[in-house]
Every structure is written in C-alpha cells, then in structure tokens.
Amino acid sequence: MSINLRTFFSGAFAVIIILLTALLIWMIGSESTKSVEKSIGGSLAGEANRMAEKLDHFMWSRSGEVQVLSKLAAFQEPYDKAEISGLLNELKSSLPVFTWVGFLDSDGNVLSSTDNILSGQNISQRPVFQEGMKGLFIGDVHDAVLLSKLLPNPGGEPLQFVDVSVPIYNKQGQTTGVLAAHLSWEWSREVERSIVDPLKERMNGVEVLVISRKDDTILLGPDNLIGTKFSDKVLQKVRAGQNSWMVEREGGDDAYLTGYAYGDGYLNYPGLGWSVIIRQPAEIAFASVHQLERFIILSGLAAAVVFGVIGWFLAGWISRPLNAISKAADLLSSGACVDIPTSARITDVAVLSASMQNLVDNLTKTESKLSYMSDMAMHDSLTGLPNRAALDEFMAHAVSKTKQNQTTLSILYLDLDGFKRVNDTYGHGTGDVLLQQVAGRLLESTRDHEIVARLGGDEFVVILHTSAGKPMQESEIVATRIINKINLPFLIGGESLHVGCSVGAAVWYPDAGEPAEAMRLADEALYISKRSGKNRITFEAAS
Incomplete structure (x- = not known):
C-alpha cells in the first residue's frame, strides 16, 4: 500500500499534535485534579468542622439551660407544682426545641411537665431518669417511645429526640429528683440548613451526613438514608479524630469528594461523638477539570487539523506542478472552467500541460456547439419562448x-x-x-x-x-x-x-x-x- 506525499505530511503532523495533546491532558489533568481536590475538599472539611462545632455548641447551650433551670428554688422541697409547671412551659415557649420537659421525683414519678404530658406517670425505667440520677446526662438521638402518641405530629414522620437530664439537689445536697428534657431532633435541620444552603449556592449536589457513634446510624442526611448504617473507610478516619478530606467510594461506583469532622464537644460538654460528613459527587466536584480536559482535547484536535492542513499545503508546495495539473483536471471533470497550469521549470510538465490545454480547448468548442444546437432545438427562434x-x-x-x-x-x-x-x-x-x-x-x-x-x-x-x-x-x-x-x-x-x-x-x-x-x-x-x-x-x- 502506498500513500501520497500530502497524506504522509498531514498524517504525521496530526499524529504528533494528538500525542502532544494526550501528554498535556495527562499532566494538566493530574495537577488540576490535585488542586481542585485540595480547594473543594478543604472547603468541605471546613464546613464539616463548622457544623460539628455548631451541633456541639447547641447541645452545650441546651444542657446548660437545663442545668441553670434545675438550680432554681422552685425545685426545692416543698414543691410548688403550679410554679414548676409555669417554669417548664415558659422554657418550652421560649425554646420550642424543648419538645417535652418534666420534673421527676426520686422514684421516677412525673410531678410536673410541659402541657401535663406524662404527668403522674412513672418513667423510672427510662435512661433519662436513671442516668439523670447519677449526674448530667446527654443521650444520643433515639425514637420517641412514650411520647410518640401523646405529642402532636401533623407530618406523620417518626419523632426523634435527644435527651438531657440533671439531678435535683435539696439544700442539704441530697438528690431529690431529676429535671429531664426531650429535645426535638428537628433542630439539627436548622443547623444543617444554615450550613448547606449557603454551600449549595457555591456547589451543586452537596449532601450532609451526621452519623451516630453508638451504632453507625445516619442521624441526619437525605431522607432515603436516615436510619441506615453507614460503613465506609472515611468513618474510621473521622473516629480517629481527623478533620480532613478524601475521595472515597460508597458501595458502588459512585465516587465522592468528602470532607469530614468529629464532634468532640464544646468547652465542658464532652460531646456525643457525632461524625459529620459533607460530600459532593466527584463528577460534579471535578467538572472544571473535565471541562479543561475537553478544552485541551478540542484545542488539540483543532491544532491537529491546522497542522495537518499546513502539512498538506507544504507537501502541495513540494509537488506543486503535477498536483496543480491534477487538480485542474479534477475541476474540469466536475464542470468548472479553469486553465491548465504550466511550468517552465520542468519540460515534461510543460509538454503535458500544453497537450491537456489543447484537448480541453477542442472539447470546449465541441461542447459549446452541441449546447447551442440543443438550445436552438428547444426554443422558438422568433420569440425565444420554449417550443x-x-x-x-x-x-x-x-x-x-x-x-x-x-x-x-x-x-x-x-x-x-x-x-x-x-x-x-x-x-x-x-x-x-x-x-x-x-x-x-x-x-x-x-x-x-x-x-x-x-x-x-x-x-x-x-x-x-x-x-x-x-x-x-x-x-x-x-x-x-x-x-x-x-x-x-x-x-x-x-x-x-x-x-x-x-x-x-x-x-x-x-x-x-x-x-x-x-x-x-x-x-x-x-x-x-x-x-x-x-x-x-x-x-x-x-x-
């Protein structure tokens, strides 16, 4: 198999440019990926750390409020149930996140509570009482048990709470009861929105996950993931106390650029060890890199075409005399009107050019005569109208x-x-x-x-x-x-x-x-x- 000079030059130039383009894609793509990963990953990690701090700060604030409330004289013996109920309802009214607050005696009987829910009942078997008798207790997120049918729930979603309880001491320092509170887990949605909404204005496809230390359950995140187990190597790094980012895969082939942080408490609040993960699909995170790669590919292809054309014209310049005659012959065969080029430098080309020009002149004259005769045969000689x-x-x-x-x-x-x-x-x-x-x-x-x-x-x-x-x-x-x-x-x-x-x-x-x-x-x-x-x-x- 043989190829002409133009094809050889064009192909060689194009192949060289394509190879250079592939090298550029590999080098620039690799460096750009690292840069984007560091920039976006660092931003996600920072937001994850900020959300972990907000969650811990919120729990620290609420536990502090319960502790301050427990020091009031109204909880000292003898009890004024009306005054206590007023204080509890005022707390709920001021901070609706307190879904239920109750004052229990040392036997676990509910003496007073918000909206009188569970008032008079014994909840001594509940962790919120048992742990509250020992000292400040902050329990992890759990489903409602006693309150699920007593509290209003227009949306019908499962109710979830975080428990806070503290012991009540009399003037002699003896434990006389427990002040217990159930905080609606919905408050976490407000924290999530405060972090995610501004983040989504800058980044597409971002999602937040808050994972329990107790059983690796997803406490906060997309509705289809809440309550499911989260198992990924990123969780091991979070539990190790690291606040950073990584590219990780969850189950299938879906890759994420993930920032993570560990909730290790706030001031004297030890924290519940929640793991906060903020992630973005890698396809979206690295979209700018892929766009740059596509730009390089298109630029490389364009350059390959340009240099291919340059090679084409260079080879044409080298073989110009014969190619010019060949091109003119092709144009003549397609019906164009051109002159056969001549070259005084090469005798054989000059003879070939003259011979072809004579042939073309003879054929043109014959064609003109035939065209004139055909036209005359199809038109009226007087009016010029078709006959x-x-x-x-x-x-x-x-x-x-x-x-x-x-x-x-x-x-x-x-x-x-x-x-x-x-x-x-x-x-x-x-x-x-x-x-x-x-x-x-x-x-x-x-x-x-x-x-x-x-x-x-x-x-x-x-x-x-x-x-x-x-x-x-x-x-x-x-x-x-x-x-x-x-x-x-x-x-x-x-x-x-x-x-x-x-x-x-x-x-x-x-x-x-x-x-x-x-x-x-x-x-x-x-x-x-x-x-x-x-x-x-x-x-x-x-x-």
Missing part, C-alpha cells in the same frame, strides 16, 4: 411533481384576436414584433416555475401549477390577467396597435389519464371562446 419539444419535456417533469405534491396542472390555450388584420395591414415584420411583445407580456403574467410556449403562428400554451382545491379559480385569475395585458395597446413603429386574446382552459388531476387529453380539451375550449365572442376564457366542461 413544442420543450413543452413536452416540461410536462414530463411537471406531471411527476404534481403527483408527488397532490396538486393540479391548469392548461391555458391562447390565440390572438385580430392578429391577421395586423399582418395584412402593417406587414409581417410588424406582426413578428407584435408576437415578441406578446411573449414578453405572457412571461410577466406567469411565475418562474411555470411555462409559456409558442406552438406556432399566434397560438400559445401556458401551463400553471395550481392547487387541488381551487384550480379553476386560480387559473381564471391568471387568464384574466393575460387578457387584460394583451388588450393594452402595442406601440410598434409609431403606431398604436390593438389585439385581443381568447383562452381555452382545462385542468389535469393526478388521478386522471394522460395530460394530452387535458391539452386537447383546452384546445377545444379555445374554439368555444372564439365562437362565443372572443377575448374571453372558457373552461372545457368535460375537464
């Missing part, structure tokens, strides 16, 4: 087009009224000029894709493309326009001459027979116009 042969050729194409478009052809047979008198009075020369002017007016009355043909003498045929719905009305408009134009005076040799025009018309439909029958009917209609007073249009009834 009967051209009309037959036009009809063959028009019939095919009409059948395809489901339209019609309207045939107008025309004959001049009073033409013989002009010939007899002013001579045949004047009559010929009159026919030429009539031909011009007929062309003005029709469209470019229609035909006006002269059959002989003062007899003409017009073929119109008309619609399937109203062919007679459309052809009558054209025929009337023709009659009006022909009736206008003709200025010839200083004389104002007048002739009329009789028209016979017929319509050919695609489902009819041969169009020759419609031509015959139009011819018959012409004679009806003549006998009926001339200068009018008649449609053949049989059409």
